[in-house]
Amino acid sequence: MSGHVVIWVVSALAIAGVILRPGGLPEAVWAVGGALLLVILGLITPATALHGVARGADVYLFLTGMMLLAEVARTRGLFDWLAALAAQRARGSTARLFALIYGVGIVVTAFLSNDATAVVLTPAVAAAARAAKIRDPVPYLLACAFIANAASFILPISNPANLVVYHSAMPPLLAWLARYTLPSLTAIVVTFVVLRWAERHALTGDLEARVELPELKPGGHLAAWGIGATGILLLAASAFGQQLGLPTAAAGVLTAVVVLMRERASPWPLLKHISWGVLVLVAGLFVLVGALQQSGLIAILSSLLRQQAAGDAAVAAWGAGTAVAIASNLMNNLPVGLIAGSAIEAGHINPHVTRALLIGVDLGPNLSVTGSLATILWLTALRREEIEVSAWRFLRIGFLVMPAALIASLPLVIWL
Numbered sequence: 001m002s003g004h005v006v007i008w009v010v011s012a013l014a015i016a017g018v019i020l021r022p023g024g025l026p027e028a029v030w031a032v033g034g035a036l037l038l039v040i041l042g043l044i045t046p047a048t049a050l051h052g053v054a055r056g057a058d059v060y061l062f063l064t065g066m067m068l069l070a071e072v073a074r075t076r077g078l079f080d081w082l083a084a085l086a087a088q089r090a091r092g093s094t095a096r097l098f099a100l101i102y103g104v105g106i107v108v109t110a111f112l113s114n115d116a117t118a119v120v121l122t123p124a125v126a127a128a129a130r131a132a133k134i135r136d137p138v139p140y141l142l143a144c145a146f147i148a149n150a151a152s153f154i155l156p157i158s159n160p161a162n163l164v165v166y167h168s169a170m171p172p173l174l175a176w177l178a179r180y181t182l183p184s185l186t187a188i189v190v191t192f193v194v195l196r197w198a199e200r201h202a203l204t205g206d207l208e209a210r211v212e213l214p215e216l217k218p219g220g221h222l223a224a225w226g227i228g229a230t231g232i233l234l235l236a237a238s239a240f241g242q243q244l245g246l247p248t249a250a251a252g253v254l255t256a257v258v259v260l261m262r263e264r265a266s267p268w269p270l271l272k273h274i275s276w277g278v279l280v281l282v283a284g285l286f287v288l289v290g291a292l293q294q295s296g297l298i299a300i301l302s303s304l305l306r307q308q309a310a311g312d313a314a315v316a317a318w319g320a321g322t323a324v325a326i327a328s329n330l331m332n333n334l335p336v337g338l339i340a341g342s343a344i345e346a347g348h349i350n351p352h353v354t355r356a357l358l359i360g361v362d363l364g365p366n367l368s369v370t371g372s373l374a375t376i377l378w379l380t381a382l383r384r385e386e387i388e389v390s391a392w393r394f395l396r397i398g399f400l401v402m403p404a405a406l407i408a409s410l411p412l413v414i415w416l
Helices: 003-020 027-040 046-055 057-075 078-089 094-112 114-131 138-150 160-169 173-198 218-239 245-263 268-272 277-294 297-311 313-331 333-346 351-366 373-384 391-414
Strands: none
Touching (some): 057 094, 057 277, 138 391, 173 391, 313 391, 333 351
């Protein structure tokens, strides 16, 4: 068996481990284990592995800043307050509550990333559902999961996958908005309509109209101001074509420091609840994708994309967007995004194909629970709340939601 084939097999098994988590081991164990095995077998050099790790620096900084912001907001009750406010404003209407939670999910995803929506908004919605005495909280929790992916290309900062697809060639903010605002709004609206229709029988009856709004303490107010300031900072950085990792990390650290100093609190309770393993997972995936690039697979994919786009760019964009949307559910959208980004970086890909790839990477995960890190984190949050959503229920709805949003959005980046 040739070295290239062994690299493909090891990488595939490592990614399968990330998705399936045999033995309940953390996702990072499988990604890092696969990367180390490639080094031990001599298929890649330690220098190549370190280079792969270094390539993810901007993503690590971005995730660190976002996780800090999200944890500060969560521990200071900001998201519980927002969810309770939505339940209060629903005034006893299940349909209105569903729409309000969906709207909060759009805002959180746009300015804090889809992972934040999964990690911190999900338990807040579960708590609000209990307070409102909702018979079946699952439709509202599904709204968190589906909007986390559907709204993840409103802004460059809305999904870490956006950073890995574009890598160092991230478009400036105005260019991003020109390309993705209409497709993003279309995906959000279509996802809402289809999901609302699919859950129409569960969204019946009344709920508790008098929901107590918890007091938002000074730390929560500071967290809200920090999130707002971070959003403005990142929009400015994006507008000037700057990488987003360092400003995000700086804003997250500064917000955490201000809140902790205001409360004279120790940083350790905050830091120990952050999922630092996510950074290790991403580093391992960067090494695996670097190995695939060394094996020539990325060059082959890049060449295929160029050849198809040379014939008919629209057909190539449809094919590429659909293929990565499906692949995201087979091997998770983060490694798929890394592979797509490497293929884009390796060759001059038609811009319409690049945009279709990004939409496929972002929307594809709305098909199944294995599609994105955000959805996996959403499932973990549900288990902590002792709520079970079967893979089949998600897949049954995903078969309706994802293709509809993808088919509606792709033409807008292909033909405009």
